[in-house]
Amino acid sequence: MxxxxxxxxxxxxxxxxxxxxxxxxxxxxxxxxxxxxxxxxxxxxxxxxxxxxxxxxxxxxxxxxxxxxxxxxxxxxxxxxxxxAASKPSFIRDDLLVKVQAVDHVDAAPVIAQLEQRAAAATAKVEILDKILRRYRGDLDEETYLRHGSPIGPYLTCLRGRRFEQEHHDWCVRAAELLRDRSLV
Amino acid sequence: MxxxxxxxxxxxxxxxxxxxxxxxxxxxxxxxxxxxxxxxxxxxxxxxxxxxxxxxxxxxxxxxxxxxxxxxxxxxxxxxxxxxAASKPSFIRDDLLVKVQAVDHVDAAPVIAQLEQRAAAATAKVEILDKILRRYRGDLDEETYLRHGSPIGPYLTCLRGRRFEQEHHDWCVRAAELLRDRSLV
DNA sequence: CTACACATGTAAACGGTTACATGATTAT
DNA sequence: ATAATCATGTAACCGTTTACATGTGTAG
The missing domain is CATH 1.10.10.10 (Winged helix-like DNA-binding domain superfamily/Winged helix DNA-binding domain)
Incomplete structure (x- = not known):
C-alpha cells in the first residue's frame, strides 16, 4: 500500500x-x-x-x-x-534483465536491439532529471545545495533517479557492445 | 507475466x-x-x-x-x-525513496536510520555478488571473460545487480550523512 | 526433545495493469 | 472537421503478498 x-x-x-x-x-x-x-x-x-x-x-x-x-x-x-515504519528491501524487476539472463540460449539480436533502445531512453531521462536538478539548485553549486538548499528530499530522490538511469544506460551500452562482438564470431 | x-x-x-x-x-x-x-x-x-x-x-x-x-x-x-518481444520500461519502486521524498516534512531521524540499514544490506549483497562473479570468471580477468567466457547472460545480469547495489549503497550513505548534518543545525 | 534447515504447498486479500469509456477545448 | 492535449474516470483481470498449513531429517 x-x-x-x-x-x-x-x-x-x-x-x-x-x-x-x-x-x-x-x-x-x-x-x-x-x-x-x-x-x-x-x-x-x-x-x-x-x-x-x-x-x-x-x-x-x-x-x-x-x-x-x-x-x-x-x-x-x-x-x-x-x-x-520499516521499509521493504528494494529489488530490481526488469523484463530486459530476464532476457539478458537467457541470452546464451536464445537469439541475441532482438535482445541487443532492446538494450540499445533502453540506453537511448535512459539518456533522455538523464537529461530530464538534470534539468530538474538544475532548477532546484538555481545559482547554488551542488555541494552547497545539498548542505543548505531546500527542499532536500525531492533533490535526493532526483539524484538517485539520475544515477540509476546513468548506470542503466552504461550497462545497456556495454552489454549490447559485448553481445554484438560475440555474435560476429 | x-x-x-x-x-x-x-x-x-x-x-x-x-x-x-x-x-x-x-x-x-x-x-x-x-x-x-x-x-x-x-x-x-x-x-x-x-x-x-x-x-x-x-x-x-x-x-x-x-x-x-x-x-x-x-x-x-x-x-x-x-x-x-518488446520490453516494458524499467522503473524504481522503493518505499525508502518515498520516505526521503517526504523528509522535509516529517521527522528525519527514522529515515536516516533506515538509510543506514539499507547501506549495510547493500554492502552485504555486493559481497555476495562479487563472490558469484569470481566463481563465474575462474582464472580469467573480467575483460577476457566478458569477451570470451561462458555463460555471458548470467554474468551480465550479475554485474548489473552489483552496480545497482553499489550505487544504492553510495546514495544511502551520502543521503544519511547529509540529513544527519542538517538535523544538527 | 527441541531447534533448525530442508522441502512443499493452499487460500484470501491486495495492489497494479489493461481495456474500456467519456467529454471539453484549442490548434490546424 | 479533425487531431491533439487536457481532464477524469470504471470494470475486469492478473500478478504479488500475506497468512496459513504440513511434514522430513539432522544436529545439539
Whole structure:
C-alpha cells in the first residue's frame, strides 16, 4: 500500500491535479515511484474519502475544469507514521534483465536491439532529471545545495533517479557492445 | 507475466528444486528478478502443467525428497518468443525513496536510520555478488571473460545487480550523512 | 526433545495493469 | 472537421503478498 504514500509525498511539493500527477509519475519524473494515470485517479479518490487530502475545483477559461489536491494534517500524520515504519528491501524487476539472463540460449539480436533502445531512453531521462536538478539548485553549486538548499528530499530522490538511469544506460551500452562482438564470431 | 520467464531463464543454468530457486530468488542472487517461495512453487506447478518445464523426483537419504525441474523444448521456444518481444520500461519502486521524498516534512531521524540499514544490506549483497562473479570468471580477468567466457547472460545480469547495489549503497550513505548534518543545525 | 534447515504447498486479500469509456477545448 | 492535449474516470483481470498449513531429517 505504498502508492498511497507516494502520492501524499508528491503532493507535499504543491497542489496538483490527477492529470498533472499522472505526467510526473508516468513520464519523466517518476524518480521515486511509478503509476498509471488510472491508478492515480483511483488513489486520489480514496485519499480524499479518507480525509488525507482535500481537493478543490479550479475552473479554467482555456482548459477543462480540474481538481487540485493538497495534503491535510491527517495526511501529513499518515506520512510521518509511514516514514517511521520499516521499509521493504528494494529489488530490481526488469523484463530486459530476464532476457539478458537467457541470452546464451536464445537469439541475441532482438535482445541487443532492446538494450540499445533502453540506453537511448535512459539518456533522455538523464537529461530530464538534470534539468530538474538544475532548477532546484538555481545559482547554488551542488555541494552547497545539498548542505543548505531546500527542499532536500525531492533533490535526493532526483539524484538517485539520475544515477540509476546513468548506470542503466552504461550497462545497456556495454552489454549490447559485448553481445554484438560475440555474435560476429 | 514475467515471473514465468524469470523462472525459465533461471532453470537454463541447471536443474533446481523450488526450494533451491527460492533461495536464489529471495535472498542474495535475485539480480534479475525477485519472488517469494510460495509464488515460485505456484509458478513451477503452472509451468509444468503447461509443459514448459519437466520435473523429476529425487529421493535423498539425508534430506526430504525434492523435485528438480528442467526447461523443455517448448519452454525454450517460449523464452525465445519472450526475448524477441518488446520490453516494458524499467522503473524504481522503493518505499525508502518515498520516505526521503517526504523528509522535509516529517521527522528525519527514522529515515536516516533506515538509510543506514539499507547501506549495510547493500554492502552485504555486493559481497555476495562479487563472490558469484569470481566463481563465474575462474582464472580469467573480467575483460577476457566478458569477451570470451561462458555463460555471458548470467554474468551480465550479475554485474548489473552489483552496480545497482553499489550505487544504492553510495546514495544511502551520502543521503544519511547529509540529513544527519542538517538535523544538527 | 527441541531447534533448525530442508522441502512443499493452499487460500484470501491486495495492489497494479489493461481495456474500456467519456467529454471539453484549442490548434490546424 | 479533425487531431491533439487536457481532464477524469470504471470494470475486469492478473500478478504479488500475506497468512496459513504440513511434514522430513539432522544436529545439539
Amino acid at each position: 505504498s502508492l498511497r504514500h507516494a502520492v501524499l509525498a508528491a503532493l507535499l511539493s504543491g497542489e496538483y491535479s490527477g492529470y498533472e500527477l499522472a505526467k510526473a509519475f508516468d513520464v519523466g519524473v517518476a524518480n521515486f515511484w511509478y503509476a498509471r494515470p488510472q491508478q492515480l485517479y483511483l488513489e486520489l479518490s480514496k485519499l480524499e474519502k479518507d480525509g488525507l487530502i482535500s481537493g478543490r475545483e479550479v475552473v479554467q477559461r482555456t482548459r477543462p475544469t480540474k481538481r487540485l489536491f493538497m495534503v491535510t494534517d491527517a495526511g501529513l500524520a499518515e506520512l510521518a507514521d509511514f516514514a517511521a | 514475467s515471473l514465468r520467464h524469470a523462472v525459465l531463464a533461471a532453470l537454463l543454468s541447471g536443474e533446481y528444486s523450488g526450494y533451491e530457486l527460492a533461495k536464489a530468488f529471495d535472498v542474495g542472487v535475485a539480480n534479475f528478478w525477485y519472488a517469494r517461495p510460495q509464488q515460485l512453487y505456484l509458478e513451477l506447478s503452472k509451468l509444468e502443467k503447461d509443459g514448459l518445464i519437466s520435473g523429476r523426483e529425487v529421493v535423498q537419504r539425508t534430506r526430504p525428497t525434492k523435485r528438480l525441474f528442467m526447461v523443455t523444448d517448448a519452454g525454450l521456444a517460449e523464452l525465445a518468443d519472450f526475448a524477441a
